[in-house]
Structure formats: structure tokens, C-alpha cells
Amino acid sequence: MxxxxxxxxxxxxxxxxxxxxxxxxxxxxxxxxxxxxxxxxxxxxxxxxxxxxxxxxxxxxxxxxxxxxxxxxxxxxxxxxxxxxxxxxxxxxxxxxxxxxxxxxxxxxxxxxxxxxxxxxxxxxxxxxxxxxxxxxxxxxxxxxxxxxxxxxxxxxxxxxxxxxxxxxxxxxxxxxxxxxxxxxxxxxxxxxxxxxxxxxxxxxxxxxxxxxxxxxxxxxxxxxxAAQPSHISFELPDGYFVGDLPPLAELGVSGHETAGRVLKLRTGELQRAATGLLLWARDAGVKLRGLDVRSASLEEAFLRIAREAKANGALAGERTKEKVA
Known part of the structure; x- marks a missing residue:
């Protein structure tokens, strides 16, 4: 051209x-x-x-x-x-x-x-x-x-x-x-x-x-x-169920999770796989996932991650500079 x-x-x-x-x-x-x-x-x-x-x-x-x-x-x-x-x-x-x-x-x-x-x-x-x-x-x-x-x-x-x-x-x-x-x-x-x-x-x-x-x-x-940010799935654990009762999270493509009371929040880079596996489990177990929220990563999450990483890298560079001066 x-x-x-x-x-x-x-x-x-x-x-x-x-x-x-x-x-x-x-x-x-x-x-x-x-x-x-x-x-x-x-x-x-x-x-x-x-x-x-x-x-x-x-x-x-x-x-x-x-x-x-x-x-x-x-x-x-x-x-x-x-x-x-x-x-x-x-x-x-x-x-x-x-x-x-x-x-x-x-x-x-x-x-x-x-x-x-x-x-x-x-x-x-x-x-x-x-x-x-x-x-x-x-x-x-x-x-x-x-x-x-x-x-x-x-x-x-x-x-x-x-x-x-x-x-x-x-x-x-x-x-x-x-x-x-x-x-x-x-x-x-x-x-x-x-x-x-x-x-x-x-x-x-x-x-x-x-x-x-x-x-x-x-x-x-x-x-x-x-694309580099994880997607999220959150829901309230059914009565009588705990995280260990779910299918192995790694097999669902879940990279991490956290709980807030009875609410479970999952992070995944394979949203369709994780959501499908979770819904099939709920159907077979005959339970309802109350408050189910499935969402892809947002630009805001990517922006905040970049800002945090840049701030951390800047702080690390500053520490290294101090070490050299010392």
C-alpha cells in the first residue's frame, strides 16, 4: 500500500x-x-x-x-x-x-x-x-x-x-x-x-x-x-447446600471464588462453560439459584485493573530506586 x-x-x-x-x-x-x-x-x-x-x-x-x-x-x-x-x-x-x-x-x-x-x-x-x-x-x-x-x-x-x-x-x-x-x-x-x-x-x-x-x-x-478480564457469576447458595456440594469449580472453568454470607461469587474466563455446568447441576439437583447474576467483564474492570497495575509497578520502581540509592 x-x-x-x-x-x-x-x-x-x-x-x-x-x-x-x-x-x-x-x-x-x-x-x-x-x-x-x-x-x-x-x-x-x-x-x-x-x-x-x-x-x-x-x-x-x-x-x-x-x-x-x-x-x-x-x-x-x-x-x-x-x-x-x-x-x-x-x-x-x-x-x-x-x-x-x-x-x-x-x-x-x-x-x-x-x-x-x-x-x-x-x-x-x-x-x-x-x-x-x-x-x-x-x-x-x-x-x-x-x-x-x-x-x-x-x-x-x-x-x-x-x-x-x-x-x-x-x-x-x-x-x-x-x-x-x-x-x-x-x-x-x-x-x-x-x-x-x-x-x-x-x-x-x-x-x-x-x-x-x-x-x-x-x-x-x-x-x-x-477479554483479559474474568467474567462473573453470583447467586445465593440453596438452603442446606455449601460450596463443596457444587461440581468441582475447576472443572467448570472457574478460576476463583468468594463468599459473602450465603452469596457465592465465581470468576471465570469461560463464562458459557461455567454457567452451563452450574445450571445443569441446579436442574439435576432440583434447586433454584436465587439472585442468579451472570455477566461478562466490563471495560470499567479492565480500566481499574490497568490503573492498579500501573500504580503497583510505579511503587515497585520507586522501591527499587530507593534500594539503589541506599
Missing amino acids: DSAQHSARHVIEVTDLRRVYTGGYEAVRGISFHVGQGEIFALLGTNGAGKTSTVELIEGLAAPTAGRIRVLGHDPYRERAAVRPRVGVMLQEGGFPTELSVAETVRMWAGCTSGARPVEEALELVGLRGRANVRVKQLSGGEKRRLDLALALLGGPEVLFLDEPTTGLDAEGRQDTWDLVRALRDQGTTVLLTTHYLEEAESLADRLAILHEGTIAATGTPAEVT
Whole structure:
């Protein structure tokens, strides 16, 4: 595949990206990833992981200390004029003039946007058409986030950057936003998303990367990232039964268990095998497994494990450093 074909397939390309701030703090430490056309890619990480620094570089707000970035085949910092009209950016806070109405705010923004869609259409997309004449200062936090999104979508962007897009939204508003983002993806828009809501990333992202201390700790589809985590089965032991009365847990593919009163919690990497064996046992024994809960591993579990392991590795490295100094 030649470079032209490669660039066409990868709308965003990040190669060995580094960002060092004045004073020597290295916020981004040589990360690489790509995002294809019509793909939703989520960047996750704990506070200080390097998400904001990375996104600012990809948006072209600063030049990287080292490494290479291409957005739509261009350097977003040095070729900003070629990139900016083709992207939309939703920041964490828009900073709108509070005395303007919603429609006036969109109209003002449209005057600075190439090929802006009609104001009514932009407001309809995010469910704010009925609030067009309301002043910005009278909007709820969730409505302001919708206004942020409307402005990001004004120019019909090919690439959309969403920074914590559903903060402040209620459950219905969050679901509406997810549906809109999926529809944009299906129409070919490429989306780079940052979020603290792991459920949001798990629901929306085609692929994701988890950052920790400026490096990529895990990447892949949500299913790939969670695959290394055990699934869980929990239920209340039937009256008169104990753990030893169950089939041998190892034969069911159970890797570990714990009890809380009469509730038994099992961990397994073979969920179907374990659940099937357990249900067959209950049927043959003529007992009911009250409170039965069978669930696959979640992205939250994978995220927390990565955070714990990284913290433990950091503590171990610190101890080794102390030993060398001593």
C-alpha cells in the first residue's frame, strides 16, 4: 500500500508522539495510534494520563515536541488552514456570551464557519430548536453541552473531536447524544472521543486506547480490551447446600471464588462453560439459584485493573530506586 492510500484509509495518524512542557514534564511519551474514516475512537485515562495534551496536539493547538501527526493527510499545526474547515471541535466548556439567545449564538458562530448549515437545522440535530430564543445564561448545564455540540457540527465536519460530550446530561440526553454520534459515524464522520464515562466508551467506541502517565497501556476494540478480564457469576447458595456440594469449580472453568454470607461469587474466563455446568447441576439437583447474576467483564474492570497495575509497578520502581540509592 502506497503512502497516499495509507493516508486515505487513516484519517488520523499519530506516530511516536511526545509533548514536553516547560520545566521538563513529559505529558505524552511516544504514543502511536490511528483512526480510520467513519470510526469512533475513544481516548481514556486517569487524570494526568495525557489525554488533553494528546487531543490538543491532534487538533493543531500546539506543535508536538517530537513525533508526527496527520489529520486528513495534513499536519494540523503547520497546515492548520487546510485542516480547520474540515473538522469540528466540542470543548469541555464553550464560554458562550451569556446575554445572547441560543439562535443568536449559533448565528454568530455560523458567520465564522465555512459552509455552515442553517441555524434551525443545527438546533434540531441536538434537540434545542424549542429553546432557540432562550438566553444562554438560562440554559441548564446539559443544554449548554447540546449547544456546544451544535456548534461543533455547524460545518458538517469530516472529523469531529468530542471532549467529555455528555457531561451534565441526564440519561435521556446522553442516549440522544449517543444516537446522534452513531448516526454521524454511519454517515462517514470520523470521531475522536474523550470521556470519563466508561459506559459511554464501551457503548460508542469502535476502538479505544487507555492512557496512563503519557503512554498507551491498552488498545483495541472494547471487547479486546476487556477479554483479559474474568467474567462473573453470583447467586445465593440453596438452603442446606455449601460450596463443596457444587461440581468441582475447576472443572467448570472457574478460576476463583468468594463468599459473602450465603452469596457465592465465581470468576471465570469461560463464562458459557461455567454457567452451563452450574445450571445443569441446579436442574439435576432440583434447586433454584436465587439472585442468579451472570455477566461478562466490563471495560470499567479492565480500566481499574490497568490503573492498579500501573500504580503497583510505579511503587515497585520507586522501591527499587530507593534500594539503589541506599
